[in-house]
Amino acid sequence: xxxxxxxxxxxxxxxxxxxxxxxxxxxxxxxxxxxxxxxxxxxxxxxxxxxxxxxxxxxxxxxxxxxxxxxxxxxxxxxxxxxxxxxxxxxxxxxxxxxxxxxxxxxxxxxxxxxxxxxxxxxxxxxxxxxxxxxxxxxxxxxxxxxxxxxxxxxxxxxxxxxxxxxxxxxxxxxxxxxxxxxxxxxxxxxxxxxxxxxxxxxxxxxxxxxxxxxxxxxxxxxxxxxxxxxxxxxxxxxxxxxxxxxxxxxxxxxxxxxxxxxxxxxxxxxxxxxxxxxxxxxxxxxxxxxxxxxxxxxxxxxxxxxxxxxxxxxxxxxxxxxxxxxxxxxxxxxxxxxxxxxxxxxxxxxxxxxxxxxxxxxxxx
Amino acid sequence: xxxxxxxxxxxxxxxxxxxxxxxxxxxxxxxxxxxxxxxxxxxxxxxxxxxxxxxxxxxxxxxxxxxxxxxxxxxxxxxxxxxxxxxxxxxxxxxxxxxxxxxxxxxxxxxxxxxxxxxxxxxxxxxxxxxxxxxxxxxxxxxxxxxxxxxxxxxxxxxxxxxxxxxxxxxxxxxxxxxxxxxxxxxxxxxxxxxxxxxxxxxxxxxxxxxxxxxxxxxxxxxxxxxxxxxxxxxxxxxxxxxxxxxxxxxxxxxxxxxxxxxxxxxxxxxxxxxxxxxxxxxxxxxxxxxxxxxxxxxxxxxxxxxxxxxxxxxxxxxxxxxxxxxxxxxxxxxxxxxxxxxxxxxxxxxxxxxxxxxxxxxxxx
Numbered sequence: 001x002x003x004x005x006x007x008x009x010x011x012x013x014x015x016x017x018x019x020x021x022x023x024x025x026x027x028x029x030x031x032x033x034x035x036x037x038x039x040x041x042x043x044x045x046x047x048x049x050x051x052x053x054x055x056x057x058x059x060x061x062x063x064x065x066x067x068x069x070x071x072x073x074x075x076x077x078x079x080x081x082x083x084x085x086x087x088x089x090x091x092x093x094x095x096x097x098x099x100x101x102x103x104x105x106x107x108x109x110x111x112x113x114x115x116x117x118x119x120x121x122x123x124x125x126x127x128x129x130x131x132x133x134x135x136x137x138x139x140x141x142x143x144x145x146x147x148x149x150x151x152x153x154x155x156x157x158x159x160x161x162x163x164x165x166x167x168x169x170x171x172x173x174x175x176x177x178x179x180x181x182x183x184x185x186x187x188x189x190x191x192x193x194x195x196x197x198x199x200x201x202x203x204x205x206x207x208x209x210x211x212x213x214x215x216x217x218x219x220x221x222x223x224x225x226x227x228x229x230x231x232x233x234x235x236x237x238x239x240x241x242x243x244x245x246x247x248x249x250x251x252x253x254x255x256x257x258x259x260x261x262x263x264x265x266x267x268x269x270x271x272x273x274x275x276x277x278x279x280x281x282x283x284x285x286x287x288x289x290x291x292x293x294x295x296x297x298x299x300x301x302x303x304x305x306x307x308x309x310x311x312x313x314x315x316x317x318x319x320x321x322x323x324x325x326x327x328x329x330x331x332x333x334x335x336x337x338x339x340x341x342x343x344x345x346x347x348x349x350x351x352x353x354x355x356x357x358x359x360x361x362x363x364x365x366x
Numbered sequence: 367x368x369x370x371x372x373x374x375x376x377x378x379x380x381x382x383x384x385x386x387x388x389x390x391x392x393x394x395x396x397x398x399x400x401x402x403x404x405x406x407x408x409x410x411x412x413x414x415x416x417x418x419x420x421x422x423x424x425x426x427x428x429x430x431x432x433x434x435x436x437x438x439x440x441x442x443x444x445x446x447x448x449x450x451x452x453x454x455x456x457x458x459x460x461x462x463x464x465x466x467x468x469x470x471x472x473x474x475x476x477x478x479x480x481x482x483x484x485x486x487x488x489x490x491x492x493x494x495x496x497x498x499x500x501x502x503x504x505x506x507x508x509x510x511x512x513x514x515x516x517x518x519x520x521x522x523x524x525x526x527x528x529x530x531x532x533x534x535x536x537x538x539x540x541x542x543x544x545x546x547x548x549x550x551x552x553x554x555x556x557x558x559x560x561x562x563x564x565x566x567x568x569x570x571x572x573x574x575x576x577x578x579x580x581x582x583x584x585x586x587x588x589x590x591x592x593x594x595x596x597x598x599x600x601x602x603x604x605x606x607x608x609x610x611x612x613x614x615x616x617x618x619x620x621x622x623x624x625x626x627x628x629x630x631x632x633x634x635x636x637x638x639x640x641x642x643x644x645x646x647x648x649x650x651x652x653x654x655x656x657x658x659x660x661x662x663x664x665x666x667x668x669x670x671x672x673x674x675x676x677x678x679x680x681x682x683x684x685x686x687x688x689x690x691x692x693x694x695x696x697x698x699x700x701x702x703x704x705x706x707x708x709x710x711x712x713x714x715x716x717x718x719x720x721x722x723x724x725x726x727x728x729x730x731x732x
Contacts, residue, residue, distance in 0.1 A: 043413070046406075047405065050396075083614075086614070086615060117613045121613045222419065225419050247456065247483045249456075253449070255621050256622070
């Protein structure tokens, strides 16, 4: 296994080294900062007795697991606190493959590039299935790709990069199909707080021993560097996830867990609503300008990202780097996400300068 | 793979639920607290701009990698910051097995129980080789256990639980033997700051593409809950470790990394010397009392642990729990560590009440 620097690091690096003023819309790092209660909690933690600096329980601080369980309507025994949603996905996928239930993983194209990377790390074979043109689930395509070789189906809703929020009935149908093929469905819901039409429904609503839900606080509390996520595992898979978590990482970082716990308890209830509204305004401003420029674009139902396609300007790395040099706007090449969006460029709307970026793009492509 | 709660969680739980006053000597959590500079740094971090709360580089904050590289005399490109020494060991062991160079791992008995657990998680086969009676490396035993099936040898010096500090010439000989068999040697040096005779020498002194060194700040800065460790990888293995780290955890926690970096830069230089001296006083007090009680015991050359053997009282879980009930002293059963120390009980000297514990033991067994 060779180290392939993810394309977004390469583009971020290029943007950072570029001359002139570059608006960074590459990576999904929230720019609006965490709630005040999170900063206060971390600061309070720094003054605690020294035993608060020692190992937390391997599967997470009990109060944090209970808080999450209450909010998500599950039993706390099902919740394992992980090093971000990334580790939760890794544990869930590992569980799918270690059951001797096949070695294929169905991933939806466009695909978040860590998913095939994790599947291959775990010895599985990615099988990429296209979504509908709007990014929604193509149930027939998934069903016909499934066989007894299918160990895993990964769903991500709200979706990165398409912005689609999956139809709950389609999610349920995928889980039912997975049950028939003894496959596990991992639903990565890390963008669930960014659901603009209010139509998102968690896969937790589907009661199934084949369904694992992953989530984290990187996006919802604007702390991608803290590394606090969790998995909700059916009873028969929770202990295997705990074991792997313990053997890989021992425990998740305690200062981060403490800060998240107290942020959830003490934060201004308007914080997340404000983040959603901020994002909706940015989406409107950005897509209005793309419309004016005559570009094709997606209007996300959820998440942070807009995909745009400019006539005669496919979303290659070379073209993305040219945009950085020419107009100082950095996006992500569409070919990062599989084969179906290679003409497109993804823009993460995590900068207050969204409108300015849109104007630069409009001027360049009008 | 079933979840086996590690024996020390079980004993800790038993001790926590026991009636009466229990002196906890089960787990290796330092009781003396982190340096003041670490608390100050964490508190300062809480007030940083919001971009300091976002993803650090996947392989760690550059300044932290450079600081570690300078202190350990290696190139910063060889250093990958991990979620504690635990993840560093996991990455190093994974690298050993993914090279198609055999699937056996040589582990030394007594063995730290996470090592065989990680080996089995990674699909390898543990091959347990006894150490010398004093815990030192038995070079002949290791050499005769090695074959072309050997992918990995794990060394831990200063050792948990024996307290042995390995002879540098023996470590070098193990690495040479590993080169001949295309195996990797992982040297876990997490207790290296607790070297009482000054005779510890890092495996970094042996220049070999088959040698990986792991370390962390859990013990040396008294922050087992922060999860900051690192691996020093030979050039040909560093990128594979980076890839796996990225795919499993994305990055290590940034608040923890920031606090460690500024603690290393700003802490009182006497902090670690004071920790060593404190531990040496505890060892003297504890072993004096064991001597008075007529028990057999080890005098550690390094690390946190004393092994004791009481006539007619083998180190079973039942006997350890009986000591908790009868005299309020909690140790760790010797059978946690393989087959060669089942008569013994391990005591972690990470409580200011070491002398009192020793008196209780002396009174019980005299």
